[in-house]
Amino acid sequence: MTSAGYTTGLADGSNADEPGLVVQVQQGDTDAYAVLVQRHLPRALRVAWRVLRHREDAEDAVQDAFLRALERIDQCDPERPFGPWFFRIVATTAINKQRSSKRRETDELPETAVSDVIGPADAATLSVLRGEVDAALATLPAMQRQLIEMVTFEEFTPTEAAQVLEIPAGTARWHLHEARKALRTQLQSWLGDGGEDE
Incomplete structure (x- = not known):
């Protein structure tokens, strides 16, 4: 399970038959x-959740987004991957929903029973770290935050994230670099001396 309780991956782990x-x-x-x-529902939910921060x-x-994609399916080139085309629709739909509702709820990521795997003291430390990371992410400009979350948590490549957000790949890489630099600075106390070496 990942953010907001959504699982990862495609239903059968393969997209080889997607053009057909x-x-x-x-x-x-x-x-x-x-x-x-x-196949794409779990990742689509995570993409939308990262923008809206509200499960419903x-x-x-x-x-x-699925309805819009179906209405526009003739615009989808079967020779190109369905995912980036569809996730662009998801991201656009979520961003438009956010703009229209002006709702900026910040639901917490669901707490898991990490204390079952690690000790209670480590779980408390992890909870504090999670809060620090969330706070640091919240200070980033929206584009940088979205890119960091897509690449780091959703396992998009920088190129895929750029396609979804409809920006040049070079621009995405620059935003990622700037975001990582800002996060390293803000989380320096957690990173120790090794934080600047990346």
């Missing part, structure tokens, strides 16, 4: 679309 699925959907096959939905709003945004 996209073509089938373009020909009206709703079962093929159901397969694409199942993220679920609404993803549902809207």
Whole structure:
């Protein structure tokens, strides 16, 4: 499980047959679309949650994004990966929802039973560190925060994140560099002497 309780990965771990699925959907096959939905739902929920920070709003945004994607499926090039095309729709839908509602809730990431794996003292330290990281992330400009979260927590490549956010890959790398530098400075007490060597 990851942020907001959403799991990682595609349903079957493979996207090798996606070009065929996209073509089938373009020909009206709703079962093929159901397969694409199942594969991309967990990651779509995480992308929307990272923007909205509210589970129900993220679920609404993803549902809207799946409907928009289906309406625009003829614009999807089956020769290119479905994921980046779709996640761009998810991110845009979530950003638009955030702008229209002006709702900036900051739900905490769900606490897991880390004390079951590590001792209570270490769990308390981890909780403090999580708070420090969340606070540091909150100080970043929106673009830098989104990129850091997508690349670090959602395991997007910088190029994939750039595609989703519709910015040049070089710009994404620059924002990531600046964000990491700012985070290293803010979290210096946790990083110790090794924080500047990255």
